[in-house]
Structures are given as C-alpha cells and as structure tokens.
Amino acid sequence: PEKWAALHPASKKGIGAKRLAAALVIGPGGENLVWYANVMTEGARAHGRYGAGAIFGSKNLKGIVIRGTKGHPLADKARFLELTQAIQSTEKNDYGWRSYGTARIGYAHSNASSDFPVRNWQWEAWADPHTVMALSGPFMDVASFVRKQSCPGCAMHCLYPVETTSADPLMDRTISDMPDWEAMGMVGGNLGYLEMPGKTPDDPFTGTHWDRAEALAKTQYTTFIHDNYGIDFIEGGALLALLMELRQRDLITPADLDGIDMQWGDVHAVDAIVKKIVAREGIGDVLARGTYETAKYFAQKKGKPEIMDYSMTGHRYAQPAHGVRTNFDGNVAEYVTVIRPIEHTGGGGGGFQKGDIDAAIAGQNVTACNNSLVVCIFGAGHWTGKTVDMIKAATGWQDFQEAEIAQVGERAYALGRLFNLYCQGIKDPKKEWDCPEMFPVKRWFKEPLPAGPFKGAVPYNGDPATVFDKILPEYWKKRGWTADKGIPTAEKLKALGIDDVAEAIAAELR
Structure with a gap:
C-alpha cells in the first residue's frame, strides 16, 4: 500500500518524480473499477472518457513507470531537430495558448x-x-x-x-x-x-x-x-x-x-x-x-x-462541453459519426458546419493521423506543412507523401468502425447504434435555446431525420462504406491495404 500511495497521481514525491521517470497511474477510481476512471500522468493529464483506469484496475495494475536510457534513434537527426526548433519557435509566439x-x-x-x-x-x-x-x-x-x-x-x-x-x-x-x-x-x-x-x-x-x-x-x-x-x-x-x-x-x-x-x-x-x-x-x-x-x-x-x-x-x-444547437462547434453530425463515441476533437465539425461532408471526412482523417502520431491537437496547427518532413526525418521513409496522411486516417476510421460494431455484437447499426435513441435528441432538436444571442436556435430545423436518414448514409457512402449499415466495403479495405486483417470481420457484419 505504501508503494501504491507513492504512485498516486497527486503525489509530488512519487516513483516517477524520484527516479526521473514517467508514470501512468490510476487513482482510487480505477482501483474500485469506476466505469469512467482515467489513467493519469503529469499530475493532471488524463487518458480519459472511456474507462481505461477501470481496465487497469481490473487487472490489478496500479501503474506503469518508464525510464528511457537509450535515446531515440532517428533516420536524420539533424533535420528532425531543425524541424522541431521551427515548430517550437512558432509555439513560443502563440500568445493565446x-x-x-x-x-x-x-x-x-x-x-x-x-x-x-x-x-x-x-x-x-x-x-x-x-x-x-x-x-x-x-x-x-x-x-x-x-x-x-x-x-x-x-x-x-x-x-x-x-x-x-x-x-x-x-x-x-x-x-x-x-x-x-x-x-x-x-x-x-x-x-x-x-x-x-x-x-x-x-x-x-x-x-x-x-x-x-x-x-x-x-x-x-x-x-x-x-x-x-x-x-x-x-x-x-x-x-x-x-x-x-x-x-x-x-x-x-x-x-x-x-x-x-x-x-x-x-x-x-x-x-x-x-x-x-x-x-x-x-x-x-x-x-x-x-x-x-x-x-x-x-x-x-x-x-x-x-x-x-x-x-x-x-x-x-x-456529451463534452461543446453544444450543437447553434451549429457552431460540436455539430450533431460530428458527434454521430466519430469513431470514439461523441468525441469533441474528431476534426470534422467545421466541414459539417458548412454542409460539406467531404471536408468533414478530410478533417477527421487528418486528426486521426495526428492522433496516431501522438501529436497534441492543441499544437497540431504548428505542424502544418512539416508533418511529412518530420515523418521522413524520424523514420527514413523518403517515399512517404502528403496523401498518405489522409490514408492513415482512413484506415483508423475503417478499423474503428469495425471494432465498435463487432465487439458489441451489433447486427443492425441503424437500430442499435446509429439511431436517435442513442443520443439526447429531445434536448438537441426539440428544446430551442432559451437565452443568449442565439435564443430559439435548434439544429437542422429541429428534424433529427436530417442527420440520421440523410447525412449519415451519404457520409458512409463517401467513405466507401455500405449505405445501409456503414460497413467498409471489400474494395475500400483492399484500397487501404488492410483487407488481410479486416475483411473477414467486415464480411460478417455486412
């Protein structure tokens, strides 16, 4: 128990600090299997939302402590550091953040x-x-x-x-x-x-x-x-x-x-x-x-x-702290389509706000790629125009092109969609998952804003069918998924190069 207490996320003298290491830890919420328990790091940084802390707790795992000693092998260290310094110089001028x-x-x-x-x-x-x-x-x-x-x-x-x-x-x-x-x-x-x-x-x-x-x-x-x-x-x-x-x-x-x-x-x-x-x-x-x-x-x-x-x-x-009734930020269509349930950082909100599904998909794909690169969404703008060069300098993949960023995101969305449906045993997504019953449609669509500069506003003229029966099937089709269930087609999985790992599951779901 004494060692567990030392690993507590609020501790200033825990194992991570003492040994100059990094620690991922859970608190009492994870230990007691609270469904929305987090894994914590850096004191107040949380791997949150979906209960990772409860998974740690279910395995009797209090934390993971990492201390690196061998550095980071880079294909072109000089170029990587040059790009890093360029990114950091713009970050330092970002007064608002x-x-x-x-x-x-x-x-x-x-x-x-x-x-x-x-x-x-x-x-x-x-x-x-x-x-x-x-x-x-x-x-x-x-x-x-x-x-x-x-x-x-x-x-x-x-x-x-x-x-x-x-x-x-x-x-x-x-x-x-x-x-x-x-x-x-x-x-x-x-x-x-x-x-x-x-x-x-x-x-x-x-x-x-x-x-x-x-x-x-x-x-x-x-x-x-x-x-x-x-x-x-x-x-x-x-x-x-x-x-x-x-x-x-x-x-x-x-x-x-x-x-x-x-x-x-x-x-x-x-x-x-x-x-x-x-x-x-x-x-x-x-x-x-x-x-x-x-x-x-x-x-x-x-x-x-x-x-x-x-x-x-x-x-x-x-629902995170981004509303939908004025269509400014967390648009309804974004919340319905993201692969991590009702995520507010999916990247497609701007496109959906403009009624441009292609732009929404492009935004989601880039964001999914940045997530796989472990690039913070708050600083991602400072990487604009440098991401491909950073990947090349880090890995040596000199043939990596800008278009592949979108493809990485597409793979993530296709695999995420299959994971969500298959692991829950969902046979009819339109009735079990992608349906109004899975969302707070009454407050979203039937209760106009009572105050503020947009008093009286509701999304899509108060009609949820616009999202679930019109936008959603069109979104699936544009992604190369089936329009009836939103399952990636065999052709799309092959084009993405993941048919060998995903086609059997997709075929079963179709």
Whole structure:
C-alpha cells in the first residue's frame, strides 16, 4: 500500500518524480473499477472518457513507470531537430495558448457562440454575459495562478497549476490544474456554479468579484477531486448535472441518493456524492457506471422513461462541453459519426458546419493521423506543412507523401468502425447504434435555446431525420462504406491495404 500511495497521481514525491521517470497511474477510481476512471500522468493529464483506469484496475495494475536510457534513434537527426526548433519557435509566439490554454476562450467564446453547458444543457449561454466572467483566463490568472508548466518537450506551456482561495475550508488552498474548457463547462457552468444563489441563467448577474472567485473555487475544487481520484470530469460532470436536474424536476429525492440533496451550485453535495462514487458505497455503486446507466437505473426504478431524456449522452458516453444547437462547434453530425463515441476533437465539425461532408471526412482523417502520431491537437496547427518532413526525418521513409496522411486516417476510421460494431455484437447499426435513441435528441432538436444571442436556435430545423436518414448514409457512402449499415466495403479495405486483417470481420457484419 505504501508503494501504491507513492504512485498516486497527486503525489509530488512519487516513483516517477524520484527516479526521473514517467508514470501512468490510476487513482482510487480505477482501483474500485469506476466505469469512467482515467489513467493519469503529469499530475493532471488524463487518458480519459472511456474507462481505461477501470481496465487497469481490473487487472490489478496500479501503474506503469518508464525510464528511457537509450535515446531515440532517428533516420536524420539533424533535420528532425531543425524541424522541431521551427515548430517550437512558432509555439513560443502563440500568445493565446501560452497565456491561458483553452481558458483563453472561456469567457469570450462560450456566451458569444452559445455552445457551453449550463445546468445539464438546459441553457448554453447566460442572459447576462457577465455571469461567465469567473471563467475568463485573465480572471483565473489573477485569482489563482501559481506558475506555468508544460507537457515534456512542449513550448506552449498551456498547463497551469493553481491554488484555490476560498472562504470555504473545503476548497481553500487546494492545488489543482487551472480548469480548461472542458472543466469550465462540465464541472463549472454545467453544475450551476456561476449563478448567484436563488438565481437562474435567465437572471442578471448581481454579484461581485468575490462571488466570481467563489464560483471559480467551486470549479477548481471539482476539477481537483476528479483528477485526484482518477476519474473523468467530462463524464463525471454530466452525471452530477443529471442528478441535479432530476432533483430540480422532483424525479428523484435525497433519499434516492443516500440523503444527499443534489441542488444546483452545491459543491458540498458534489463532494459527498463523488466520494461515494469513488468508494462505490451505497448509491455510489450505481452512479459509478456513468451517466447513461444511472439514468436507465432511475428510469426503471421510478417507472418514468422520460428520465432518459435528461441523460446528455451519445453512444452511452457523456456529451463534452461543446453544444450543437447553434451549429457552431460540436455539430450533431460530428458527434454521430466519430469513431470514439461523441468525441469533441474528431476534426470534422467545421466541414459539417458548412454542409460539406467531404471536408468533414478530410478533417477527421487528418486528426486521426495526428492522433496516431501522438501529436497534441492543441499544437497540431504548428505542424502544418512539416508533418511529412518530420515523418521522413524520424523514420527514413523518403517515399512517404502528403496523401498518405489522409490514408492513415482512413484506415483508423475503417478499423474503428469495425471494432465498435463487432465487439458489441451489433447486427443492425441503424437500430442499435446509429439511431436517435442513442443520443439526447429531445434536448438537441426539440428544446430551442432559451437565452443568449442565439435564443430559439435548434439544429437542422429541429428534424433529427436530417442527420440520421440523410447525412449519415451519404457520409458512409463517401467513405466507401455500405449505405445501409456503414460497413467498409471489400474494395475500400483492399484500397487501404488492410483487407488481410479486416475483411473477414467486415464480411460478417455486412
């Protein structure tokens, strides 16, 4: 147990630090098989969303520690370092990222584009934009900044340890990561932390800077407990907001949650319920299965199927902090087509926003290739025009061409699609996977935005059939997949050079 404690992601004196090594570790969430447990590294960097921490825990694996001693053999080291220096020089001039990370757009973008989670997506903006100022990069910088930090080798330094200052002893002096966009949304606005007590997002903001500091403290503390326990705050934030909305609508009571009253903005209730989830104690054993399964549990227990309408999930995973009703960011079609369920970094949103499926596919392919190269999406723009040369310098593959980047992404999407369907035993995707029942279509399509500059907006004129019956089959066809089930054709798999490993599975699914 002492060694396990030393590997804890929040530890400053763990094995990774002591031996100048890198460590991938799980926290109590992974140890207790919370379905949305993360694998953590660099203190607050998470391999999140899909339960990798629970997989580690199921194998009794606390962590993996790596210390390299042999360097990196490169085909052309001089050229590789030249390109690296060129990339880093532009990263150093990226003032926005280096100043605040994704928090740089928290205040300016969230209300202006109306795609920010507010109280389980009942709103996506506030009637008074001053409400969200607590989540602006400059305010967070002044209120809680400690120092800049970066992932190893990165010149962007968009990781910011912060120290929370609060009149509440629960939160005061907590050291955490400065909330990024996802944290600001999912465990900030989504939990009703920003409004004044007794007010809603429709009301004017009447608070002071001290009130904003307390709202920020709640967001930072909730980020901290998720990171510290090794659980995903995107899924966790969606789950907590679900419970709060069910309580708001009197669909559950405190008795259903072991006496905890989940009211909007109550960080003490959040702290108590998260501890139950991580320990899988009492109702926490149910909640540890995530948002979708929790909604299903209460829908069945209460005999109220409408509870599923408040599960803001796609393909059973939580919608991240990017809305769809204004078509600005996480477009519905992007969430439906990405191979990692309801992923917000799939790369196709811009194309879908313009109604250009070819552009959406191209964006997804490039992003999938960058992921396979392990290139951070935040710095990927600095690689533009240099990726092929970097690959050549690293590997010596002098015949590698720009067009092959898209092909790498195509392979990833074809294999990912087959994996998703085959491993779940899905026979009819249009009824079991790629269907409205797998997404929160009621809130997306039938509940117009109630406030903000895009008040009244819904995607695709409120018609989900546009996505599921028109865009999706066309998308599959353009990818070289069957239009009825979205299975890569034999010709496409052969063209991608993966028919030897995938055709047997694809033929069975077709």
